[in-house]
Amino acid sequence: MFATPAILFYFQSRAEFRLSRPEVNVSLALGRSVRIGYLAAMSKNTSLILIPGLLCDAELWAHQTETLGDLAKMTVADVTQEDTISGMAERILATAPKHFSLAGLSMGGYVAQEIMRQAPDRVDRLALLDTSATPDTPDRKKQRKGFIAQLGIGGFRGVTSRLLPFLIHKDRLKDKALTDTIRASAANVGPDAFVRQQHAIMGRPDGRKSLKKITCPTLVLCGR
Secondary structure, three states: OOOOOEEEEEOOOHHHOEOOOOOOEHHHHHHHHHOOOOOOOOOOOOEEEEEOOOOOOHHHHHHHHHHOOOOOEEEEOOOOOOOOHHHHHHHHHHHOOOOEEEEEEOHHHHHHHHHHHHOHHHEEEEEEEOOOOOOOOHHHHHHHHHHHHHHHHHOOOOOOOOOHHHOOOHHHOOOHHHHHHHHHHHHHHHHHHHHHHHHHHHOOOOOOHHHHHOOOOEEEEEOO
């Protein structure tokens, strides 16, 4: 699928990679596994851009930025201003260093793939976390439009109990520390950005053919 070999990690459940908690999460999985290969060549001089997912802000990457600072100089991208994936990518590239490493979670992975289409020579390393290269199905688009329509009925309530099962594993739904963090991030992002992000996600292209053009070292990590 990729032009060069990619490091693949596949977890049996999302419970095995927690979004922002230090116990067993993305950063710990990366810290244990990827320091050996994917991040081994990184240093404090390496720029690493972290791209959040839908309704997520910098808190998504808090544990990474706090504990992996010896591996790279990290910044968290703003993906709240644009209503297209290409626009989000262009905004990031406009302020990014000439060369950098890149990690994107979910919607952030869509943006990371778009950056690879727009400026592949600028990306030294890539991590695609719990994301997809396929476009939305008609049913998924209908579902997203339903979430947007709810804003006009009851106002923006951030990440509701109905939306949470689409974001985290069912075994984590009673993890108050995790769900509180997710809800707080959603409140910070707000309703206007939520609508922009949903439109961007619905309009994303089919990126499967573009994967063959990726030549930098790549980590693909996903849970189910």
